[in-house]
Amino acid sequence: xxxxxxxxxxxxxxxxxxxxxxxxxxxxxxxxxxxxxxxxxxxxxxxxxxxxxxxxxxxxxxxxxxxxxxxxxxxxxxxxxxxxxxxxxxxxxxxxxxxxxxxxxxxxxxxxxxxxxxxxxxxxxxxxxxxxxxxxxxxxxxxxxxxxxxxxxxxxxxxxxxxxxxxxxxxxxxxxxxxxxxxxxxxxxxxxxxxxxxxxxxxxxxxxxxxxxxxxxxxxxxxxxxxxxxxxxxxxxxxxxxxxxxxxxxxxxxxxxxxxxxxxxxxxxxxxxxxxxxxxxxxxxxxxxxxxxxxxxxxxxxxxxxxxxxxxxxxxxx
Numbered sequence: 001x002x003x004x005x006x007x008x009x010x011x012x013x014x015x016x017x018x019x020x021x022x023x024x025x026x027x028x029x030x031x032x033x034x035x036x037x038x039x040x041x042x043x044x045x046x047x048x049x050x051x052x053x054x055x056x057x058x059x060x061x062x063x064x065x066x067x068x069x070x071x072x073x074x075x076x077x078x079x080x081x082x083x084x085x086x087x088x089x090x091x092x093x094x095x096x097x098x099x100x101x102x103x104x105x106x107x108x109x110x111x112x113x114x115x116x117x118x119x120x121x122x123x124x125x126x127x128x129x130x131x132x133x134x135x136x137x138x139x140x141x142x143x144x145x146x147x148x149x150x151x152x153x154x155x156x157x158x159x160x161x162x163x164x165x166x167x168x169x170x171x172x173x174x175x176x177x178x179x180x181x182x183x184x185x186x187x188x189x190x191x192x193x194x195x196x197x198x199x200x201x202x203x204x205x206x207x208x209x210x211x212x213x214x215x216x217x218x219x220x221x222x223x224x225x226x227x228x229x230x231x232x233x234x235x236x237x238x239x240x241x242x243x244x245x246x247x248x249x250x251x252x253x254x255x256x257x258x259x260x261x262x263x264x265x266x267x268x269x270x271x272x273x274x275x276x277x278x279x280x281x282x283x284x285x286x287x288x289x290x291x292x293x294x295x296x297x298x299x300x301x302x303x304x305x306x307x308x309x310x311x312x313x314x315x316x317x318x
Contacts, residue, residue, distance in 0.1 A: 017305040024304035027258040034254045037071040041250065044069060061086050061188070065242050067283065070249045072261065079181040080169075082221065082242060083155075085130055090122065090189035090222060102126065106133075108146065108187060116227045117195060119236045122146045122187065132185075138235060149234040152224035155185035168225035168238065186223045186240065192216040193239055206294050207251040215244045248291060255302045259310045260290045266315075281318075289318045 032040070048063055063069075066080030090108045091097060097107050106129050112120035124137060124144045136151035137144050148168075156163055156170040163172030169182040192215075203212045221243065226236030252260065263286035271279045293299070298313045299306055 016308055020307040020309070021304050023262070024255065024258060024307050027261055027307075031072060031258060031261045037254070037257065040071050040073070041069075059086060060084065063243075065184075065246065066182075067264070069246055071257070072264070074264075079179055080184070081181065082184045082186055082240075084186045084188045084221065085133075086188075088130065088133065088187055090187050092189070092191050092194055094125065096191065097125075106130075110189075111145070112195075114231050115236050116230050118239050119227045119230055120222070120239065121232055121235060122148075122222065122237055140232070140235065145235055146237075147235045148224040148226050148237045151185065155224075168223040184223050184240075186221045187237070188221050189219045191219050193220055196220075196239075196241075202295065205297055207248055211247060211251045215247050218243050218247070220244070245287060245291075249287075252290075252294070253302055255304055255307055255310065256290065256294055259302070259307055259314065260286065262307075262311050263290060263314055285318065286314075289314045293317055 031037070044064055052061065060083050062081055062083050064079065065082050067074065068079060087105050088108055089100060089105060090110060092110050094109050097109075100107055106124075106126050109123045109125055110120045111123045115121060121140070122145060124133065124146060127144065129137075132151065132154050133146055135154050136147050138147045138150070139145075152165055152168065152170075156165050163170040163183070165171075166182065168186075169184045171180070171182050173180055200212055200216065203209075207215075221240040222237040223240045225238050226233040227238075230236050249257065249260070264283055267281050267283060267286055270281055293310065293314045294302070298317070299310045302310055
């Protein structure tokens with residue numbers, strides 16, 4: 001009896017590996033081969049590099065984010081972009097202001113003493129700023145702070161009058177391409193958050209050390225939405241690791257990337273026909289799940305033969 005069970009197990013393993021290889025090939029047709037995905041990423045990286053080379057101070061920086069930046073090209077994908085002023089760097093400590101020429105730059109300082117983890121207030125120590133920032137300021141304990149709700153509304157109504165507010169983003173249709181677009185007007189910091197310093201200690205096997213170092217050097221962003229239960233919900237900003245997430249996706253091998261794509265297909269089917277209030281899962285949950293699955297070494301070898309096994313691990317983790 002035991003011998004029969006072993007034979008059955010081996011055949012089922014072989015069948016699963018054969019199915020995985022077939023799904024891998026099908027996903028390559030749907031999502032793209034290694035070369036196609038790499039070409040999409042390189043093309044966008046080069047374009048943004050050249051655009052940023054000609055940017056002047058006091059101009060906004062615009063970068064593509066979301067699934068298109070990661071290398072996906074789904075038929076119903078919208079464009080996700082992040083826009084931030086390059087003359088308003090965010091500091092974690094006022095002493096970091098010495099690294100900037102304050103005659104040219106107008107630094108913003110984090111104040112997260114009364115905010116939940118992952119959120120902060122943004123203090124404006126120098127009483128000068130861009131027009132959208134000035135119009136979005138409120139007084140808290142006598143100091144000038146940038147209100148996330150006011151900044152979100154001002155950038156949406158003034159910069160994009162045809163767009164509507166959706167979470168931390170302005171949502172609408174791009175006039176040039178006719179594509180649905182989500183724009184997050186935010187701020188950027190050249191520094192990694194001190195509260196996230198322990199992340200580096202978890203990265204023993206993945207991602208590679210050079211990716212970890214590059215992520216930490218790249219800092220983070222602040223998007224205009226507060227914690228619903230926070231003391232300053234209308235004025236708080238959420239720390240965003242969108243740029244770090246993109247670099248982590250770039251660090252995946254192709255089987256991991258296609259598993260992530262399969263999870264995205266799953267969540268689309270799961271949410272089909274549901275209203276926004278009924279949707280319990282989103283693509284961000286899928287991304288978080290695949291990151292944890294890779295970092296925890298749940299699969300010994302992420303290869304085409306193990307694609308479905310990797311998907312099942314992620315499904316159970318989810």
